[in-house]
Amino acid sequence: MSVSTKIDFIYLSEPDMVRAGVTDMPACVDAMEEMFALLSRGDYRMAGTNNSSHGSLILFPEDSPFPNMPKPTVDRRFMAMPAYLGGNFGTAGVKWYGSNIENRERGLPRSILMFILTDxxxxxxxxxxxxxxxxxxxTGAIPGVGARHLARQDSRVAGILGPGVMGKTSLSAFIAACPGIDTVKVKGRGRKNLKNFLEWVRETYPQVTTIREVETNEELVRGSDVVAYCSSGATGDPSAYPHVERDWISPGTFLAMPALGNFDKGVEGPEVRKVLDYTGLYEAWFDEVPKPTHNSIPVVGMRFMDLVDEGRLxxxxxEDLSDIVAGIAPGRRNDEEIIMLSVGGMPVEDVAWGTVLYRNAIEKGIGVKLNLWDTPVLR
Known part of the structure; x- marks a missing residue:
């Protein structure tokens, strides 16, 4: 019996991705929750010696004899992020991206990304x-998974630092997890981004009846039930990262930190629960970069790891969010707990959501079919 060697695949443009449901945040939160349960069981693989690496990054030197080599300017990078995810997904994939903060001057996103899903x-x-x-x-869905398990379910006030893309998706995920949110506080640097964010909230979430612009991180955090730090910036000097002080935080607050951030000594104390989205990711980073790691990787989870290295934690x-989702570790225990979640970002997340969207596209006939070959020239 002859077996066909023909290989076709589909190309999904950004409009195709929208038609396939990429902006369906409640469904994305569901997919990420399912993914975390698989992480807890070990039914996944990423790169690195512990199978949990964020990916492989190309670094550029400060001085190069080659005039066309990119300079190591802010957020200038190329990276590949491969992963396999088991369970109902059973797929593998890799995200490739180039990033340059100067793209904004061209009217482009800071990062431009493509993802390939494979059999x-x-x-x-x-x-x-x-x-x-x-x-x-x-990325935004992970604060939503955290909020499902770690925020007070009667949360009403959300604080968003950084009114860009990550701020929007984090707020969407918060509202998916805590539909009673009716007040949003936001802090940003640029008038254009703030105006865009305010218009987007009013159009997308009419149940949000109060939107307040605030001037300081303290105003943002004080009195908020859920908080997300989503602003971008240069790495290298943790004292310049957006910070949180313990005195600002009300009992019962849930803080999700999917971007650069730092905190004072008060937050180091045991009365603030410290949760990593997945411990293996931070262990991989800790082995891969110079110490202190928070200088290179600005998420608060790496500050946690540095404090462990220093003997202060x-x-x-x-704690590990995957174990909390799997029911191995407890979620929120009472209404007074303060909980901070570090969100690092993992390629298994791309595989999970990409698989859902691929299957949606196949079911709905979305995308352009492309042919790799009918018969390979070499085999």
Whole structure:
């Protein structure tokens, strides 16, 4: 019996991705929750020696004899993020992106991303996807998963630092998890982004009856039930990262930190629960970069890891969201707990959400079919 060697796959443009449901935040939160349960069981693989690496990053030197080599300016990078995810997903994939903060001057996003989903048996491509929205929604969904398990379910006031893409998706995820949110506080640097964010909230979430612009991080955090730090900036000097002080935080607050951030000594204390989205990710980073790691990787989870290295915390002081989702570890215990979640971002998230969207696209006939070959020239 002859077996066909023909391989077709689909290309999904950004409009195709929207039609396939990439902006459906409640569904994305569901997919991320399912993914975390698989992480807890170990039914996944990423790169690195512990199978949990964020990915592989190309770094550029300060001085190069080659005139066309990119300079290491702010957020200038190329990166590949591969992963396999089991369970009902059973797929593998890799996200590739280039990033340059100067893109904004060209009217482009800071990062431009593509994702390829592959069959885990043959390795053949299933889909090539525009991935800016894929990445934005899967990143924003993680604060939503955290809020499902760690925020007070009667939360009403959300504080968003950074009114850009991540601020929007984090707020969407908060509202998916805590539909009673009716007040939003926002702090941003640029008038254009703030205006855009305010218009977007009014159009997208009419149940939000109060939107307040605030001038300081303290105003943002004080009195908020859920908080997300989503602003971008240069890495290298943790004292310049947006920070949180313990005195600002009300009992019962849930803080999700999917971007650069820092905190004072009060937050180090045991009365603030410290949760990593996935411990293996931070262990991989800790092995991969110079110490202190928070200088290179600005998420608060790396500050937690540095404090462990300094003997000021232990690994037992850090909790794992995947175990909380799986029911192995407790979620919120009472209405007074203060909980801070570090969100690092993992390629298994792209695989999870990309698989859902690929299957939606196949079911709905969305996308452009492309042919790799009918018969390979070499085999």
């Amino acid at each position: 885990t048996d043959t390795g053949a491509p299933l889909a090539l996807m525009s991935a800016n929205l894929l990445s934005a929604y899967r 232990t690994m037992d002081d850090l």
